[in-house]
Structures are given as structure tokens and as C-alpha cells.
Amino acid sequence: MLKKFISYYKPHKGLFSLDMFVALVATTVEVFFPFLTRTLIRDYIPQKNVDLIINALYIMVGIYLIKLVCTYIRIKWGHILGVRMEYDMRADIFRHLQKLSFNYYDNTKTGHIMSRISNDLSKIAEVAHHAPENLILSILKILGAFLFMFSFNVKLALIALIPLPLMFLWGVFYGGKMRNGFRKVRRKIADINSTVENSIQGIREVKSYANESVELDKFENANSTFKYAKENVYAILGVFHSVFQFLSDFYFVIIIGAGTWLIFNGELGAADLIAFILYINIILKPINRLINFTEQFQRGSAAFERFLEVMKIDPDIEDKTDAYSYDDIKGKIEIKDLYFKYKNTKDMVLKNINIEVKNGEEIAIVGESGAGKSTLISLIPRFYEPDKGKILIDGHDIMNLKKNFLRNNIGIVRQDLFLFDGTIRDNIMYGKPDATEEEMIEAAKNANIFEFISSLENGFDTQVGERGVKLSGGQKQRISIARVFLKNPPMLIFDEATSSLDNESESLIQRSMYELSKNRTTIIIAHRLSTVKHVDKIHVLKNGEIIETGDHETLLEKEGYYYGLYTKNLF
Template sequence: MSKNLKKMISYYKPYLGVFWADMFFATVSAAVALVIPLVIRYVTSTLIYMEPQAILGQIRWIALMLFALVAVDCYSRFFIANQGHVMGAKIEYDMRAEIFAHFQKLSFSFYDDQKVGQLMSRITTDLFDITELMHHGPENIILSLIKIIGAFVILMSIKPALALAAFAVLPFMFLFAYYMNGKMRRAFRSNRERIADINAQIEDNLSGIRVVKSFANEDIEKEKFRQGNEGFLRAKKNSYYYMGSFSAGLGTFTTLIQVNVILAGVILIAKGSVDISDLVTFLLYISVFTEPVRTLIDFTEQFQNGYTGFERFQEIMAIEPDIADKEDAKELVNVKGDISFEDVSFQYEENTECVLNHINLNVPAGAYMALVGSSGAGKSTLCSLIPRFYDVTAGAVKIDGCDVRDIRLKSLRDHIGIVQQDVYLFVGTVFDNIRYGKPDATREEVIEAAKNANAHDFIMSLPNGYETDIGQRGIKLSGGQKQRLSIARVFLKNPPILIFDEATSALDNESEKVVQDSLEKLAKNRTTFVIAHRLSTIKNAQRILVLTEEGIAEEGTHEELLEKGGVYEKLYQMQFHK
């Protein structure tokens, strides 16, 4: 816990000026609260016994002082609420930027096991509660401690016996708070996990809403959500049980403090050792004293919310990317595009069996290599090793004789273009999505890339041309149109190495032909890997590799493989002579 607290405190470092100013004004506000009861004591014990003229003479100065204190307190509270919140928002900004940047570093293997909705909770709900704690926590502690300690010192100076009666309850209160603190922490952590599950479920439902409606399964989705929602409600009830117990317990202790003071005060008045004015002052200070105690009650809930959120934040930040640059990693320059797989084996972390076993393959620069085979044979996995989406379990993948693990990731991926079957387009315009391939591209370069991808004509037919908003994931476009935009994006990037991962398998025949023409044009003079489901799209490949679960079963041209009468010939017969 101490390690996490130290890390949390480190986020104040850039804003120490505002932080200490916030603490200063919190101290000033607490001091004002302590001074006012002393003024009342002076009025009730001394001023009211003076001559009327003397009272009127002094009341002007007392009024002036009280109004000055009110003004100072007003500005102090304004600074705390304004600049303190701004500081909290800046810390939230820093933490959100940090975790988002960390998400960008994590590899595919991390995202294979995660739900988007749960990750969203880490950078929204969790962070909000963390920064609320980091803003209000220190000032609440300062305000509370100054008021409690100040009240104790003043009360001891007035009448030690009454002060001890007031503070005798405190040790029991703190023991109770310590006991309940652990139970509340576990309960609030459970809340975090349940709300993250609900967020994941909502994200999953809304992303697949068209599938839900096409199967008329709204009731099933509502039932799934109801179960998750009930789990969250149970967690909430559990946390509220402990929070209610905690709040009621501390509330009872604060009331006992007042009861103690009243009873002790009456006894001491009866004995003649306490004046009425002292008892009134004590009761005023009890309210000054119990108010910060209630603040600490609220702070405890806030602390549980914020700290459990920070623990979850740290869990993500503690995950080391399993694919990262070596310290001496180098830039990839003057790329020819020779690619070799040297005794490559690969297995996913959760699998005991290798997806790829001892693959040896040499692909010369500019070659057009097609990969075919049954589902699960490792075609996509093989290509994913080139840009290091995953690292080999054994062996090495090399580009121009250099192991990809010795190359800077950005440099490596800058030289590889990927066109996938499942095209992802971002919210925004056609222009923005094409320029994603080269963020500093000019408009002329974007249009040229679109023309090369056979996309310019359909783009110009859209309502606003290149400035047309394409909706979430390009929902307003057809499959062929989306695919051509993704190809235009790669044209703009202009990489020496290409990977086409079943880029036309989901398209109709007409769209497939247009997209295929674009792909052939893009592949010219580049080292190209084509993962193909439709064998008609790879007849012209210079080399076809047939992968099975045992490894590379066959390789050759389309005609050579048909003559062999092996795996490829069977696949071809299944597709064209059913």
C-alpha cells in the first residue's frame, strides 16, 4: 500500500506551487473557524459586563474583524474550490495521458485477453475518483487536523477537565474506523470490478447491435445485462452496508462527545468550577470539532473509492509490454524487402501446442508470395510475426538479414503496410481516414492515393466528397468501399513490404475485382504476402505456400501445385468443382 501511496503522491510534483497554496488557504479557512468561537467567548464573558458606551466602542472593531475574517474565509474557500479542482483536473489529464500511452505500448497478446469496456473504466470512472481524492484528500485532512488539534489546544487552555471529557471518545472512534476501513476497501474494490464488467457488456452489446436486432435477441441481451446489473447491485449493497455501519458508528461517537461535554459541564457548573460562558464556548468548539470528524467520514469513503481506483490504475501500469524496443535497437534504412524465416516456431501463451513449427522460408525482395491452407494452419500468425505483433517462440524473422527484434518497432512498422479483411475505419471523414497512412500528407497526395486504390470516383459521388463523415467504423460505406479506403491508406504510406490478410474474402464478385485490381497495383515492386481464402485471387502469384497444421506442406506456382495433386489441388477442387 505504501508503494502505491508514494506513487500517487508523485503526481503532485508538477503542481507543487498550487498544492501548497491550496494547503495554505485550507489552513487559513480552518484558522477562521477556530477564531470565531473565541470572539463569542470574549463577548459572553467580558464584553457584556462593560458599560454600554464601552460595548458600542468595541463592537465596531469586533464587527470589522469578523467581516474581515468572513472575507478571508470566502476567498480561501473560492481558491480551494477553483484552483484546487483545476489542479485535480490537470493530474487527471496527466494520468489519463499516461495510461493511454501505456495502452499503445501493450502488444496484441494483452488485448487478446481484455474487454474494451473494462479498459474504458480504467481511464474514465477510476481516474475521476482518483483525482477527486487527490484534490480533496489533502485539504480535507489539513482542515480536519487543524480544527481538531486547534480545538483541543484551545479547550485545554480553557478547562482541561472538559477537554478530556470531549476527547476521551476519540481513541475508540479511531479503533472503530481502522477496523471498518479494511472491510470498506474490499467492498469498494468489488464495486469497481462489477462496474467494469457492466461497461464491457454495454460496449459489446452496442458494438454488435445490428447482430442483436437481426436475430431479434433483444430479450436475451436484456437478461444478460440484468444478471450483470444484479451482480453490481449486490456489490453496491455490500459496500453500502459497511459504509452505513461506518457512518452510523462515527456519527454515534461524535454525538457521544457532545453528551460527555454537556454532562461534565453541568457537574462542573454545579461545583462552581466552570462558568456558563466557558460551557457555551465548549459547545461551540464541539461543533467546530465534530464537523471535521464528519469530513473525515466522507474522506474515508472518498479514499476507498479513489485508492481502489488507483490500485486498478497501477495494475495496468505495472504490465510490461512483452514486445518492446531493445536498448540498442536500430532504425530500418534502405529497405530492400528480403524476408526470411529461420527455424521459426510460435505458440500463444495460453496454448501448449505450437501454431507454427520450425518454419524455414526465404522471400526475396519484390516477391509476390501467397499463403493458403485450412483455417487454423497459422497463415495470419506467420504474417503477424513480421511486424512483431507477436514475437517468435523460437528461431528468427529477418528483414534484409536483420532480426526484427533488433529493429525499432516504429521503424519496422513504418515499412510494412497491412490490408485486412476486417477493415477498421475511424470516426471522421474520408480524407482523415486515408491520411491516417501518412499524417503529414498533402491533399494532393491523399487524392492520388485514392485514385491508385480505385476509390476516387466513389468518393466524389459521396455527399461531401472527401469531407464526408463515414460514421462509426465506416458504417455508411459498403464493404468494397471501406476496403478501397484501407488500400488508399496503404498506398499513401508507400511501404516496401505488404501483407494482405484475406482482403477480398468478404466482398461480392464485382467489388472483389475492383479491390483485386487495386491490390495488384499496390503490390507492384513490393515484397508482398497474400493470405488468401479464394484461390482465384492468387493464380498469378509468383509463389504459393500451402500451410497445414504440420507446417509448410507444399510450395510452387498455381500450375505446379495443381500438377502435384496434393493439398492445394484438393482445396482448388473443393472451391471450383463442388
Template structure:
């Protein structure tokens, strides 16, 4: 048994009792369905032949009550399998969804750099629904089909062997047909799943950027792109439904041929007095029962292809090992001062040949306010992303208070670092929810205090419902400056000793920039702070400015010292100043 199969079966373990009960009632319901034709045969061959109406009527009434009792048991059994069986599947889906979502949280930025969010969402939703259907219906269909098929076979043998062999001579042909179609359907369903994932990714991309679409009046372009993807999806569906059509029509043909064989063979046997009319009627009833297991086989084939292709995609994600994990003996940080040192650090992306930067040697004192500048693409943001281990250094090491960050638990490391980015991400919900994201245990008073420190309290109180105003998806109801101040309030509430400001004011207008800059400087007080600046005018007050290049740090000093050097910084500053003229 391979690892994937073991993982699949492991989801049954917590619900083994419920699974066994579901199988028992499925077995009971299918067994009862085999009894009805035998009762019909008994009435036809025994009661109606050997007794007159006055004697047969009471016996038939008793059999009627027996059949009603069987119907009641069958009803309860079917209800249990339909309700409790589906609930078992839903609980297994819940466990799988928890597992994959938890695994998503463990994967690093390098994984998400190469993924489409819409496709990842498909793995959590559509794929897992099909897996659930397989978990519930798969074993149930096999049990029901097996009981009906085997039971009918032995009952029919006891009635008439030659006619039974005639009926079952069609079964090997049906199995060959089913196995042949199974392979074709598996490939078709896999293509369907891939196309659905592509469409979801495209929809997510379009709706996330709907304002850009409208600003360029490119609705027709997006519609054209979507139609292209949708046409590929319908083509893949056409292929899968063609195979399904062949499968179902093939079943209908086999069923018709079996009925023709029973009627023709049974007629000849009656003429030769080998069987009677009651036996032929029983045979015809059991032939209909034989169709049901074949339908179950079809359902199982479809469910198996859908479910296992979905589980394969689910398992693919679980098999991806996080490339940044805690060491077994990792420690937690206590009373962090915030002294940070880069020792001969180099970095390159996994699929890149060239380093983004190398030879970074930098020591930052606790509470020091430094700025990182350099040309676009030189790795300023990436360098800061190495401190909370969003990415792993390729060479060298980074320490906090003398401790290698690889020896620190990730949760503890990131708990002590606050990040304010240019592209603020706010969650759907209220202002209170978004600020409290910085500290889930914060009181309402703590949230308000953080908002005041971030110069956000006044505009929040002007909102329709104050701190309980819903701000929409990604804070769409707020301005850029307002969103930025909420993100700063969030970091105030987190209260970390180390801060990273990643071009936090570059996209704001002058008025908003001034308010946000005041908030940032208040937040940075007595904390070790890294500022990545696009506008050099915002970092004049930095205690130290680091000029970064691909081969390391080119210059370091205060604003005045670097201007006096007439080096790289002076050139960047003059270029920025002239562009503002």
C-alpha cells in the first residue's frame, strides 16, 4: 500500500464506528431488495397454485404485512445511509480541508510566488467535494453492488441453471466494457479538473483587478480571455460527456439484450416445461435488480475518477515540504533588544542563476533607525524579508541579539517584527477586526489607543459605524492614507521591538504622506527600524542610510555625510530631486 492510499484511508479512522454502521445498513437495504422477487415467486408458484382464494387470501395478507415491515426497515436503512453516511463524508471533507489549509499556512513565500490563488482555492473547494462523495458513496456502492449481484446469482442458480448462465454470459462483456471506459473517463475528468482550476484562477485574477479593468475600459478584452478559457473547459466537458454517453448507452444496450435473452430463453423453457411462468417472472424481476449494481458500478467509476483525481491534487499539496521550518531545538525570544547583524549574507531565488545581492555585512544597534536605498531591483525589500525568514539566506547568516534567526522559532521571530508595506492588505470585516489582527487578545481600549497613536482615530469616528464599520474587500471603502494608518495601528497593537517600513508612503499624496510619516516616526521611537524608501526626502532624518548594490553595501552614513561624498547616494538624490522639479 503506497503512502497516498494510506493517507486516504487514514481519514476514515476517526469515524470507523459510523462507517461500519453505514456499511451495515447499506448491506441490510440491499439484502431486503433481494427478498421481494422470492416472495413474488412463492405467491405465484405455491400459494396461487395449491390453494383456492379463501385459503390463499389470508396467507397473501400475512405476506403483505411482512413486505410492509421489510419496506419500513429498508426505509430506515436507506435514510441512515443517506443522512449519516453523507455526514461522515462531510466530516472527512472538514478534516481534509483543515489539513490542506493548515499546510498552506506553513508554506513560504517562494511557494506562493509560483502559484495562482484561484487554482489553490479549487483544491480546497471543488476537489475536496468530489473526494467526499467518493469517501461516502464508494464503499457503500461496492457493498450494495456486491450483495445484489452475488445474491441474485445464487438465487437464480437455484431456480434454473441454464437460464442463469445465459443471463450471466453478458456480465464479462459488461466488465470489459466498463474497464475500457474507465481509463478514458479518468483522463477526461482529470482534464476537466485542470480546466476548472484555470477558470477559477482567471476569475480570481479578473475580480481582484476589476478596478484596473474598468479604468482601461478593457471589459471586452477580459471577456475575450474568459471565453477562450471557457471554450477549453466546454471542449474538455464535451469529451468527458461523450465517454459518459457511450458508457450509459452501452449499459442500456446490455440491459435490453439481457431482457431479450431471458424472454426468448424463458419462453422456450416454458414451452419445453423446463420452468413455469412464475420462474420466468422471478427471472425478469431479478434482471432488473442486476441493472442496479451496474448503475452503482457506473456511479463508483465516475466517483472514483473524480474523487481520486481530486485527492491526487490534494495530496500533491500535502507532499510539498515547507522550505522554511523550525529546527527541533529552536528557541523562543525573550526580552528582545533588537540588535540585528547581517554576516556575509547572499540571496538568490530558487529558480534563479544569479544572486539578487551578495556580501551584505551590516550591524544595526538596538533602537537604531536606518534607511535602505538603491536602484530598483537591487533587493532592498528582499533583504528585509530575510529578517522574518519569509525567504532563506543562500549564504551567510542573520542574528538578532547575537542569536542566529534559524535557531529561533518562526512564530517567536515574526511576533517580534512589525511590517508596514506599501501595498496594504486589509481583510473583509470591520475596522476593529483589522486593527485587532495585530493582537487577537487586545481589548477595545487597546485598539482605540493604537488607532490614536497611528493618527487614525479621528477618521474612524467619522465612519458610519465608527470602529464597527465594514470596510469591504481589501478595505475598498477607505482611501490609501486611511488604509495605511490602519495597518500602522495594527503594528502599534502588536508592539514589536523591530520594525520594517517597506516604501510605506510612496503611493500616497503629499497630505496623506505627512500624516502617515508622523505615525511612522511615532511608531519607530525606541524600536530597531528599517525603512525602505522610494522618496529620498522621507529619510533625511534616518540615523544611518545604507546604499545597497548587487555586490553588497556601497555607502553608509547620514544624509549630509553621503551628499558630501558625491557618490552613489548623491547621484540618486539629485536624480530624485530633478524628477520632482
């Protein structure tokens, strides 16, 4: 973990060196200050040497001016170093999240992912800035102080060493407790984020069922758990800091008491004791910083562990080293002897699937809910991978093709479509970011949405709201179809694209789907008969197996499973 953390410093070696240099300069001049004070009191004042006294005072002022400049540089550029490392980590984790397959997102809450990207990385950035200063320079400051102290009086310097092990042991003993406590706190805040996000995203359902009290109860449960976790941590912190403060105060008592005894016996001068007291104050600052830093370090360490947890997750679906693409894609799809089950499940969701879709052919896959229809079409773009069997595109095994090439040539229109929080333009152009204005307008016309967009005050620059909340279901669906028109792929998949729409919206979308499907290999998953009557072939799925195949009329004539569904009006 430490090696990985250090690697994020490498691109910013210049800033890191600057931060360390100014911190080292500030440490050096600060350690020199008590020595100068001792010399002033012990030598210059008794000698009544005004010039030396004035020079010493000038040097003291210079020391603090140097510290002023160094502190400014250290705080500004040290924090900028942390911010830039945070930027790199955030870019890495977001890039990695883009590689992870649906399996990861099926089993991970969005709130937990957001917590890693935002809260955790902010903690890591603080550690990235403060860790080198607090660990390296604090040690140097303590060592420098003791070098001067031993040069003044060995006995008192040895006595000054006695409390240090006790103080460090106290820090180490409670460090583990704090680390465990803050791990729990990070997990609980992720739970709160997830609860809030889920409630806000489903606010219309909440209000429709008048279940605000249910959501309040769920939030109260998560919030209370978080509160108790934090209270436990702060109880530990209370004991930790109060005992450490007592040890710090008692440190002065030990030095003053021992110094007084040595002065009484003629083994120490008053100026030496003053210098020792100043050095103890210098020593306590880095010790206090180190001990206080343990709290911050535990948070940052736990956050970085969580960051690495995500980064260590290997994508389930990756290109082979020799993966390839090819030109002039036709769009013939063959599914041969295919079996599939989800991770952590025993039973196969799909069994012995064999389907052939010729270039430009339009087929449908139908069946009751849970039959495995959506799972099947998710295997074609390699959102999941089969446990057994093959899927071929123009005779090429999709396992040997580049993922981006495969997905760039497949257009998908879903029932649970997603619109990004932006403008209509942004959402249509997502299908082809480098498209021209004319191409975008043509796509909107083909999707039967251009007239509606033109009626809006801001036209294509109209904001759609989060997940397209400002638009109706039919309008959102036609925008998603326009997006696919703009993408212009040779293969299409319609996953129950009209199942939740009213008749008027369905009619418009049917026309859009018809236009979009021309001269393209098309697979339709549908419940409504109106969307499958015209297709070249229908495959009937039951419990993950194809039990009937044929066109609409042929299947009705068989009076089998498809006929039963049709007569029950389940489509």
C-alpha cells in the first residue's frame, strides 16, 4: 500500500522537493532560536555588548521572517501538491470504474462509490500533503533539539528523554483503536450517502405512496448508526488527547524540577534552563503534531485502503491481447449452444440458446418476465460473458473482438433508458459527440422528436433535468432513439422500448423504431404483440430456454406456449 501511495508523488517531484526544502529551512532556523536565546542571556547581556545584543535581536527577527516566507510557501504549495495528487487518484479511480463490468455495479451501491470518489480522496489529499512534513521533519526537529540540549547539559538532556517513550507508546496504543473507529465511520457515511441518494432518486414514488415517514425511518436508522460510530470514536479521542496533554504539561514540570535541582547544585546555568524549556516547547510541537496526525493518518489510511479495494478489482470483461476489429461490418449474429449464470448463483439463467439473425433481419425474443430475455441481449455487447457457448458477429467470435468496436456497432434502446442531466442537445449528441448540427437535426427528425424540440423556448438547449425528469416517457424514449439514429450502428437491440408508454407515444416510437430498423440487423424484446407481429422470426423463451421459433402466424397456428400467451393477452 505504501509503495502505491508513494507512486502518486512521482509526477509532482518538483512541488514535493519545494515543500520539503522550505519545511527543512523553517525547521533549521527554529531549532537555532533557543541556542541564540541562550547565548544572548548567558554571554551578550552579562558582557553588556550592545552591538552583539542588537545583532542577536536582528537575527531573531530574521529567523521569524524566514519562517513566515517558508510557512506561506509550505501551506500554499504543499496543499496544492495534495490537491494534484487527489486529482490524479480521482482520475485513476474514475477511469478504473469505467472498465468494471455490470457485475460490479450490480453488487455495489452508488452511494458507496461516490463516497470513495469524494470524501475518501479528500482525506487522502490531506495525508499526502502532511505526511512527509509531519513524519520526516518532525523527527529532524526533535533530533536537532536534542543535539543542542546534549551540548548544553548531558544530565538534563537524558532526563528530557525519559517521558518521550511513554508519550509515543500512548500514541501507538490508541492509534489502532482510532483506525478501527474511523473505518467504521467511513462505512457508515457511505451508507448514509446511499440512503439519501436512493430516497431522492425515488422521491416521486415516495410521495406517490405517502411514505415520507418510511424514508425518514430508514434515514434515521442510518444516521443513528453513524452518530453512535462517531461518538465512540470521539470517546477514544477524548481519552487520547486529554492524557497526552497531561503528559505534555508534566514534561515541563520534570524539566523545570530537574533543572532547578541542577542549578541548586551548580551543575546548570539559568540561561541553560531557559534554553531547555524553549527546546522542550519545540520538541512538544512535532510530538503533538505527530500524535494529532495519527488521527488524520488513520482516516487517510483507511480511505486509501478503500481506494485500493476498488483499484484492485479486476474488470470481469477485458480485451484479449490480440483482440481485433474489422472493416465492413454486416451485422449477422449467431448464438450457438449458449449457457449463462450470474456470479454467486447456482442455476443457469440461459440454457442451450441457439439463434441466428441474418444481416438486415429483424427478430423478436419474447417470453414472460424472468425468462431471461434481457440477460440474453446483454451478452451480445459483452456486458456479461457466457459460461459456455459462442456468440458470433459476421463469423467472428465476439470474445476475440475489441469491446469498443463491438459496442460502437450496436445500438441499444432500453425501457429503463437514461438521460444525462444536461440539455437535449447533450443527450442526442452522446450518440456521436463529433456529429454536425445538421446530423443531429436529421436524427431528431427520424426519431419523430424534432417538432417537439422546436416548440420549446430553448429548443435543443432545453435542460432535461436529472434522468430526464422534465420530459415525458415518450419524449425521453424518442430522444434516446435519436441518439441511436445519430450513432448509426449496423445492429440494433430494442429492450422493451415501448412497454411503459401510452398508445399515442407508442405509435410515434413504433414509427421511429421502424425507420431506425431499416437495413439493420434488429433484435426486439417485447411484451406487446404490436411490436413483434411484423418481424421475420420470433423466438419464445421460457425459463431460460428457447421452446418455440417461427413467425407470428406460424406460432399461432401451433397453438403452443406462444399461442397461450397471446390468448391470455400477456403481450
